[in-house]
Amino acid sequence: MKKGLRMPSKQTFVLMKKHFSSLDRLRKALPKGFDVNAVHPAEAPPYEVECRPLEWAAKRPKVDVNVIKYLLSLGANPNSVVPEEHTTPLHCVLNFGFWKPGPAETRRRCDAARVLLTAGANPNRNATSPRERARNTPFSYACFGRGQDVRKLLEEMQPLVDMSAQSPYMLLWSAIDNEHEAIVARCLEAGVDIKGTHHYNKATTMLRYAVSRQHDNARIVQRLLDAAPTTPAARRGAANLALKFGNRKIAALLGGVSPSPAAGRARAAAAGPTPGASRSRARVLRRW
Numbered sequence: 001m002k003k004g005l006r007m008p009s010k011q012t013f014v015l016m017k018k019h020f021s022s023l024d025r026l027r028k029a030l031p032k033g034f035d036v037n038a039v040h041p042a043e044a045p046p047y048e049v050e051c052r053p054l055e056w057a058a059k060r061p062k063v064d065v066n067v068i069k070y071l072l073s074l075g076a077n078p079n080s081v082v083p084e085e086h087t088t089p090l091h092c093v094l095n096f097g098f099w100k101p102g103p104a105e106t107r108r109r110c111d112a113a114r115v116l117l118t119a120g121a122n123p124n125r126n127a128t129s130p131r132e133r134a135r136n137t138p139f140s141y142a143c144f145g146r147g148q149d150v151r152k153l154l155e156e157m158q159p160l161v162d163m164s165a166q167s168p169y170m171l172l173w174s175a176i177d178n179e180h181e182a183i184v185a186r187c188l189e190a191g192v193d194i195k196g197t198h199h200y201n202k203a204t205t206m207l208r209y210a211v212s213r214q215h216d217n218a219r220i221v222q223r224l225l226d227a228a229p230t231t232p233a234a235r236r237g238a239a240n241l242a243l244k245f246g247n248r249k250i251a252a253l254l255g256g257v258s259p260s261p262a263a264g265r266a267r268a269a270a271a272g273p274t275p276g277a278s279r280s281r282a283r284v285l286r287r288w
Contacts, residue, residue: 023066036074039083050083052076058092058112062105065112068093078121090121090138096145097174106145110153113142123157124165135167143174143183154180168192176210176220184220188227195228207234211242211250218250225253 039050051059054076057067068089072078079088093112101109117123127136139161142154168190175183188194194206204212207230210221230238239254 023064023070026067026070030074036071036076037080052080054078054080054089055082055087055092058089058116061099063093063108063112065108065115068112068115072115072119078116078119079125081125086127087136088121088125088127088138090116090123091125091127091136091141094138094141094145096141096150103147103149106147107149109145110149113138113153114156117157117160123160124162126165135165135170137166140166140171140174143171143180144178146178150178151180151182154183158182158186163190172206173209176206176217177213179213179215179217179220181217181220181223184223188223194224205234207238208241211238211247211254212245214245214247216247216249218253221250221253 036054037052039052054068054071057064057071078090081088082092090113093109093116096106096109099105099109113121121138123139124137139154139157142150142157145153163186168187169192172184172187172192172194174180175187207221207224210217210224235254239251242248242251242254
């Protein structure tokens with residue numbers, strides 16, 4: 001604690017926590033001369049952990065950008081770490097995988113992340129043990145978000161990102177899942193082995209995982225095909241899987257079918273009937 005600042009009482013922390021949804025009420029609740037970086041002990045472990053005011057503001061289901069700006073103006077540390085979770089306020093704001101926010105809340109969280117990044121927040125801070133395979137950085141958390149606002153934020157974050165501090169393999173899975181083509185390209189440039197299997201489903205390869213997503217990510221599939229050659233059997237299996245999920249465009253890219261039923265019928269008509277089909281039709285007519 002800095003000299004000249006005092007530790008807020010437990011009642012002050014509780015009052016602050018109740019007013020994080022309103023900047024005006026929060027200003028009235030904060031006492032003068034308190035340490036904005038003081039850690040408040042958990043009230044009911046394990047449901048609440050030790051947090052600072054900025055971490056509380058970032059962990060709310062609905063983030064208020066003005067509250068985060070105000071706490072930063074008071075000297076809050078943008079790289080403070082939640083003691084038990086090892087996460088920073090930037091981790092908490094960008095935790096799209098946990099909150100699954102709607103478009104409006106996603107936009108607010110992206111704006112809050114920009115404020116924290118401008119204040120010096122580190123997008124490469126790892127929230128897990130160095131011995132663990134996955135490196136949970138704020139950038140990897142952001143890759144679990146969807147929509148144009150998240151894509152724009154990821155583009156802005158890329159110059160600040162150190163790929164050696166990330167887990168490119170895990171990053172690639174989440175980028176494929178959420179249609180972040182630029183992140184897929186950067187992971188492939190980093191030399192990720194796309195022949196590996198999914199960390200949860202060992203029978204799913206990177207290509208099969210990409211074609212099984214229920215969105216049109218043909219360009220991502222093409223990048224995976226360009227990055228590593230695949231066997232005809234693997235392409236046929238991926239094409240069949242794409243058809244199972246109703247994605248004829250990707251199935252056509254893999255050489256499985258025509259892009260549309262009409263195009264398939266036109267191609268079949270141009271090729272003419274096959275001998276086997278003619279004999280079968282003749283047998284059916286003889287029966288009648």
